Amino acid sequence: DTAVSQTPKYLVTQMGNDKSIKCEQNLGHDTMYWYKQDSKKFLKIMFSYNNKELIINETVPNRFSPKSPDKAHLNLHINSLELGDSAVYFCASSPYDRVYGYTFGSGTRLTVV
Amino acid sequence: QQQVKQSPQSLIVQKGGISIINCAYENTAFDYFPWYQQFPGKGPALLIAIRPDVSEKKEGRFTISFNKSAKQFSLHIMDSQPGDSATYFCAATTTSGTYKYIFGTGTRLKVLA
Numbered sequence: 115d116t117a118v119s120q121t122p123k124y125l126v127t128q129m130g131n132d133k134s135i136k137c138e139q140n141l142g143h144d145t146m147y148w149y150k151q152d153s154k155k156f157l158k159i160m161f162s163y164n165n166k167e168l169i170i171n172e173t174v175p176n177r178f179s180p181k182s183p184d185k186a187h188l189n190l191h192i193n194s195l196e197l198g199d200s201a202v203y204f205c206a207s208s209p210y211d212r213v214y215g216y217t218f219g220s221g222t223r224l225t226v227v
Numbered sequence: 228q229q230q231v232k233q234s235p236q237s238l239i240v241q242k243g244g245i246s247i248i249n250c251a252y253e254n255t256a257f258d259y260f261p262w263y264q265q266f267p268g269k270g271p272a273l274l275i276a277i278r279p280d281v282s283e284k285k286e287g288r289f290t291i292s293f294n295k296s297a298k299q300f301s302l303h304i305m306d307s308q309p310g311d312s313a314t315y316f317c318a319a320t321t322t323s324g325t326y327k328y329i330f331g332t333g334t335r336l337k338v339l340a
Contacts, residue, residue, distance in 0.1 A: 118270075154332070155314055155332070155333040155335075156330070156332055156333070157271070157316060157328075157330040157333075158330070159327050159328065162327065170327055204270050204271070206270075214276070216261070216273065216328065217273075218263075218270030218271050218272070219270050220268070220269055220270045221268075221269070221270050
């Protein structure tokens with residue numbers, strides 16, 4: 115069983131489109147995250163949710179909107195996609211009260227053409 | 228102050244050699260320092276982590292050395308193997324509040340057979 119699973123693994127879309135990436139974790143963790151890894155491999159946090167509540171919102175364009183229907187799911191919706199949005203997006207989860215056990219998914223490679 | 232500086236950007240080591248990757252931070256509130264290993268097409272996976280109350284932690288061939296006064300920490304991979312070829316990220320976070328990892332810029336390690 116995959117602990118943190120993301121779908122789709124690859125996403126190719128045209129500029130201006132709207133797309134969503136889904137993430138699910140079966141670890142029983144309270145907190146979930148979205149990270150963006152750019153072409154230079156730099157990893158940066160975008161959002162974090164704890165028990166469906168937004169707790170971290172970095173400086174991310176309003177076109178990015180996370181949604182957490184329950185604590186096991188955190189989806190990322192992106193409106194009006196731009197070329198610069200091309201990157202690998204990683205979902206992660208962790209227990210809220212322990213810094214250990216921070217687990218990443220395998221990533222979604224988004225390519226905007 | 229939120230940055231974690233990592234060097235070198237890339238590293239080539241002969242099989243059996245020692246790989247050394249260095250990181251430096253500025254925020255003295257950081258109190259948890261993990262290292263992540265990322266293979267192509269995969270998400271980062273926790274390799275080893277250290278807290279500032281110890282100066283060294285060893286797990287198998289992997290050792291973290293920590294210098295609190297210099298605000299530096301490093302990963303040593305002893306007897307490096309071709310299977311260790313991956314991108315390595317250091318990270319830092321505080322263990323109070325939300326666990327927002329600040330990642331280094333990554334080191335691409337290649338171990339030659």
